[in-house]
Amino acid sequence: MIRDKMKIPRRVILSLIKTILILVAVVGLMELFAPTGWAAADDRKPNIIFILTDDHRWDAMSKLGHPVVETPRLDRLSDEGVHFTNAFVTTSLCSPSRASFLTGTYAHTHGVKNNLTPWNNQNVTFLELLKQAGYTTAFIGKWHMPGSLPRLRGLDRFITFTAQAGQGRYFDCPLIVDGQPTPSRKPYITEELTDYALAFMAQNSARAFCLYLSHKAVHHQFLPPPEIRGRYRGRDLYLPPESDAWISFNLNHIYCGLLGPLSWNYRKYLETLHATDREIGRVLDKVDELGLRDNTIVVYVGDNGFFWGEHRLMDKRWAYEESIRVPLIVRAPGLIRDPGRLAPQMALNIDLAPTLLDMAGVAIPASMEGFSLVPILRDSRQPGRRAWLYEYFKDFPYRIPHIKAVRTQNYKYIEYGNHRPPELFDLARDPREMSNLMGTTRGRDLLPGLQAMLEKLKKGQRP
Numbered sequence: 001m002i003r004d005k006m007k008i009p010r011r012v013i014l015s016l017i018k019t020i021l022i023l024v025a026v027v028g029l030m031e032l033f034a035p036t037g038w039a040a041a042d043d044r045k046p047n048i049i050f051i052l053t054d055d056h057r058w059d060a061m062s063k064l065g066h067p068v069v070e071t072p073r074l075d076r077l078s079d080e081g082v083h084f085t086n087a088f089v090t091t092s093l094c095s096p097s098r099a100s101f102l103t104g105t106y107a108h109t110h111g112v113k114n115n116l117t118p119w120n121n122q123n124v125t126f127l128e129l130l131k132q133a134g135y136t137t138a139f140i141g142k143w144h145m146p147g148s149l150p151r152l153r154g155l156d157r158f159i160t161f162t163a164q165a166g167q168g169r170y171f172d173c174p175l176i177v178d179g180q181p182t183p184s185r186k187p188y189i190t191e192e193l194t195d196y197a198l199a200f201m202a203q204n205s206a207r208a209f210c211l212y213l214s215h216k217a218v219h220h221q222f223l224p225p226p227e228i229r230g231r232y233r234g235r236d237l238y239l240p241p242e243s244d245a246w247i248s249f250n251l252n253h254i255y256c257g258l259l260g261p262l263s264w265n266y267r268k269y270l271e272t273l274h275a276t277d278r279e280i281g282r283v284l285d286k287v288d289e290l291g292l293r294d295n296t297i298v299v300y301v302g303d304n305g306f307f308w309g310e311h312r313l314m315d316k317r318w319a320y321e322e323s324i325r326v327p328l329i330v331r332a333p334g335l336i337r338d339p340g341r342l343a344p345q346m347a348l349n350i351d352l353a354p355t356l357l358d359m360a361g362v363a364i365p366a367s368m369e370g371f372s373l374v375p376i377l378r379d380s381r382q383p384g385r386r387a388w389l390y391e392y393f394k395d396f397p398y399r400i401p402h403i404k405a406v407r408t409q410n411y412k413y414i415e416y417g418n419h420r421p422p423e424l425f426d427l428a429r430d431p432r433e434m435s436n437l438m439g440t441t442r443g444r445d446l447l448p449g450l451q452a453m454l455e456k457l458k459k460g461q462r463p
Contacts, residue, residue: 046295074300099112143160190216335378390414
C-alpha cells in the first residue's frame with residue numbers, strides 16, 4: 001500500500017522528461033550560437049595585433065628548418081600559438097591579397113584585382129566592424145592599393161606612406177600620419193613603423209584595441225639596416241637546382257627591380273627578414289611589458305610568397321606553392337590550449353577577417369567568403385576546408401596570363417588564359433610541382449573531379 005502511494009503518475013514522468021529534453025536543447029543552442037571569443041567569458045574583449053609583412057614565403061623561418069635565416073622572435077610566437085603550415089593567399093599579389101585580408105573576400109568580390117585597380121571604399125573591413133563593437137583601432141604601415149588614400153571607416157589612427165607608388169622606402173621614408181605629411185623620425189622604415197605601433201599600444205592599454213601593423217619588409221629592394229647588412233655573407237644559400245645561380249634579366253623581373261645574381265638578392269632578402277623579426281620581437285616584448293599578454297591576440301602573416309629560382313622564376317603571381325603559400329601564426333592565450341602546435345589544415349587570407357571577428361565575439365557578416373579558424377585553433381581534430389580557389393588577373397606590364405586554379409590537400413589543377421595549356425600536380429608525390437600530369441593516365445583519372453571542383457568554386461559554391 002505504501003508503494004502504491006509513492007507511485008508517480010505516468011503523465012508527470014513524461015512531463016518531466018519533456019522538460020529535461022527542452023532544457024538540454026536550449027543549452028545546446030546557447031553553446032552553438034554563443035560568441036566563441038573571450039567575450040563569452042569576460043566583459044573586456046581581447047586586444048588584437050595583426051602583423052602583415054610583404055613577400056615573406058612560408059618556409060623562410062628557422063622554426064621550419066630554413067638552413068640560413070634566423071627568426072627567433074617568430075619562432076617564439078610559433079611556440080606560443082598555432083602555426084598553420086598550409087596557409088595560402090587567394091591571389092598572390094600585394095594589393096589584392098591585402099584587400100582580401102581586410103574584407104574576408106576574394107579579389108573578384110572586393111574588386112582590387114591587381115596592383116592597378118583601385119580600392120572601393122564601400123568595402124567593409126574587419127577594422128570597421130571592430131570599431132563598431134567598441135574597439136580603438138589603428139592601421140599603421142603599408143596600404144599599397146591604387147588610387148588616392150581612402151578615408152577608411154572605423155579608424156582612430158591611419159599612418160601610412162605613398163612614396164614609390166605606395167611601396168615606400170626602406171630608408172628615410174616620409175609618412176602620412178592621420179592625413180598629415182610627416183617626415184620620418186628614424187632612418188629605417190621597419191623601426192619607424194614599430195615605434196608608432198608601440199606608442200599606440202601604450203596609449204590604449206586600458207581599453208580593447210586592434211592594431212593592424214603592415215610592414216614594407218621584406219619587399220624588394222631587400223635593404224637591411226647597416227648593423228645587419230652582410231650577416232649571411234659567404235653562407236651556402238641552398239638555392240634550388242634549377243636556378244643555377246641564374247641572373248634575372250627576364251623582363252618580368254626587371255619590372256620588379258630584381259636585377260643581379262639570385263644569390264645576391266636572396267642574401268639581402270634573408271637579412272631584411274632577420275631585421276623584421278627583430279622588430280616583431282619589440283612588439284611581443286611591449287605586450288609583456290604592458291601586462292597584456294593573457295588578453296591579447298597576436299597574428300603574424302605574409303601577403304604572398306616568393307620564387308627564388310624555383311621553376312626558373314622570381315617574384316610571385318603564378319599558382320605554384322612558392323608563390324601562394326605564406327606563414328600564418330596565431331597566438332591567443334585565452335583560446336589555444338595546446339600552444340606550439342603545427343596545424344596542417346588549409347587556411348586562407350580570406351579567413352583572417354572572420355577569425356578575428358569571431359575571437360572578438362563580433363558577428364561575422366554573411367558577405368565574407370572566408371571561414372573562421374577558431375574551431376581549428378581550439379581543436380586540432382577539426383578537418384578544415386576541402387578545396388579552395390586561386391585566381392590571378394592580368395597585371396600590366398607583367399607577361400603572365402590570368403589564372404584560375406583549385407588547390408586541394410593533395411592536388412592542384414591550374415587553368416590559364418592566353419591559350420597556355422593547363423597543369424595538374426600530385427602534391428603528395430611531387431611537392432615541388434615538377435611533373436605535370438596532364439595527358440597521363442593518372443592525370444586523365446584525376447582531371448574530371450578537379451575540373452568539377454574548380455567550376456563550383458568559380459560560382460562561389462562549395463566543392
